[in-house]
Amino acid sequence: MNVVKLGMPLVLVAALAACSGNAADPGGKTTITFSYLWSGPEGAAIEKLIAGFNAGQNAIVVKGVSSPDTQKQLASMSSANGTFDISDHFGNTVGSWAAKGILTPLDDLLKEQGVDTGVFAPAAMEQMRHKGQTYALPIAVHTFQLLYNKKLLAEAGIEPPRTMDELAAAVPKLTKTDGKGAITQLGLGWSDLPTSLTTLGYAFGGTWDGADPASPSPTPAEPGNLAALTFWQDNITKKYGADQVSTFKAGWGQYMSAQDPFYTGKLAMVIDGEWQAVSIPKNAPGLEWGVSPIPVARPDLAGATQLTASTLFIPANSKHRKEAAAFMKYMVSETAARDLSLALGNLPARTGLADDPAFAKIANFDAWLQAMKSPKVRSLSSAPYAAEYTADLAGAFDSVNRGTASPQEAMAKVAGRAAGYAKG
Template identity: 55%
Template sequence: MRRESFRRATAAAVAGVLAAALGACGGSDGGDDDKVEVVFSYLWAGAEAEALEEIIADFNASQDEIEVRGVSNPDFQKQLTSMSGAQGSFDISDHFGNGVGAWASKGILAPLDDFIEADGLDTDDFVPAAMSQMMYEGQTYSMPIALHAQLLMYNKKLYAEAGIDGPPETTEEWAEQIAKLTKRDADGTITQLGYANAEINTSFTTLGVMFGGAWDDQSGRPTPADPGNVAGLKFYTENIPGTYGVAEVRDFTSGFGEYASAQNPFYVDKVATIIDGEWQSVFIDQYAPNLDWGVAPLPYPAAQPELAGTTQVTTSTLFIPRNAKHPEEAWEFMKYLLSEDAMVRFTLALGNLPARISLLDDPRYDTLPQFSTWLDALRSPNAQSLASTPWSAEYTSDLGQAFDDIAQQRTSPAEGLADVADKASSYAP
């Protein structure tokens, strides 16, 4: 069935004849013989999957040519296995933006540019930092359905106890606040930390961009030793392990409860500030509804006010595998998911940010506590994302090891990131 069958009655009639012939030959995908079955293999599970299934049901009810069957399959390896064969087991799926380049370079993703052009999809309405991850060698291989932005979250109760009026504007102010918000008992044991990483890889890459660093150049080649990256990680080591001791910080953080639980250290007053994403608006309402918290733009170095509004953007994306049985129909469903109404419903259910600029003022997001600060962050010209390249996974792994060594002060930020730069020079072009 061709894409034009959704617009022209003559093509629809031809497609109907072909579908009937295939059905007579045992070629039906099952279900309603008058519909083409599109398999949507998605990574979400639990409540998120339930919300997605409602949207799938609405799409199926909205037209009579396609029947989407959702399959919750949170396993990247199974995705890759399916996409490596001559004919895949699904027609559309989701991934994360930093993986687009790696998968596109393997030839397992279908380019979307012809679909985008034919339907006049306005890609300018999508946040630029997100769209930059959708491209590989000048072609579009994925589209963003939801975004995530890193901002500074702070515990208002701990701020009040420390006599601090509000969140910092500059990194210098933040360093002073971290000192006031960190507590130790008589024997030096840490009982409260002014700042702790919610997740070290994302927190450290965000610290780098906060100080004007870039983890990739314009061509996508890794630039881990950028001076701004070094300065960001130096800020952490000087203000946390360098001040309070590696062993002491490790002992304190080893007692942290599960991230997605009521025992999250930020929820139970063990940590005063964190860098984290918009989903916390939903998490806090679920796990710590009585927490008095706030969220603010990331601080910037006082000498670099042009960095105000910096944030790191990550993306949840939709793609069509090159070996999909029904790519045209999969695109019709992808368009539906990317439509304004479906995108709002989907991101609200997950507590994520919309990928469309036109939705940043949508009043439906007012139901999520303090969500507007994250929405506003996407408007900033300093919103940026890591490059999506064939070597993204290798680079991420090397950075992860270096970040751990730096946090444990087994190496300095300059030495650790220089070592990653040496490794990155051998990544395949």
């Protein structure tokens, strides 16, 4: 990855340090701490970007600290004296943390820095705001598409499904059982059940947080959501038996290892994210695979999928907010965003980078890039109730998958709990 140079004039950065009132080191530079959740090769990529920032100006020194412990991160943000000035997390936490007062509102800082939030994926920016204010910026985004095993589909004589009817027809053709009825190959599996089912909800025209992102409210029992869960039960749980599916899943290898069930042919199709375009060549170099859009229930839903986001934020107890904002601007700049996305195998949050030729070298990556720009892409709300809602949905989805509750029963239970959520 090329070292990135800071795009802002050095005099502007110097002015920021001078007017912020923050203490500088003996060399005249202000030191700020970037505590990040990445580690290993991903952490090394972050450190390269930090080095690029530090080398590109003379007013701020960023000290990077790899700290994957999210509980430690939250504890620091909730204390009187925090241990870092800028950090990263995920989009679904923004509303809850903003409501607790532990995030710095960014609108004025971003205006001072000249950051245009219109360059980011709209669905990602929906998660960055709470009550009309911006509290985070997306540093990377993730979309979900249908991965398929080319060899298994060819053997079954089918094309990648584009509609839900085609998907329903493909699953039994791609599912195999032994003489005792035990599943040996499943037509459609999952890497993360809640993500798969919320994505299918969008593909059936459902919404999980209402139709207005500016005024979200839990809508678990919306008809499209129920249709998606019914589809799952009819074509997997009921068709092959919840116990058989559970037993089959127990034999899956570790996710994204050489024993990943999709890599080994145990799963013919799976809903997953863009990171697989980097993982598969490393861990399953012989796998013949493809990717296509999520099948949809109606033609007008073409392009429907889910988007999640990785974020940068400044805690409310940061003592160096302006300097942190200057570093944030650098991290979301075109060059830094491109290099980070290439290093991590993630999508750039800036929609303008979707057609950057640098990504063309990653096989099948373009499918996820183009999905990012779809007008049908949706994201779960980051409202203050998000954590409770996500946990309740996960439990309900598990009951649907195990066949212990109907979609109507499971979602009615979530709706009942949602009535008591803190709306912030």
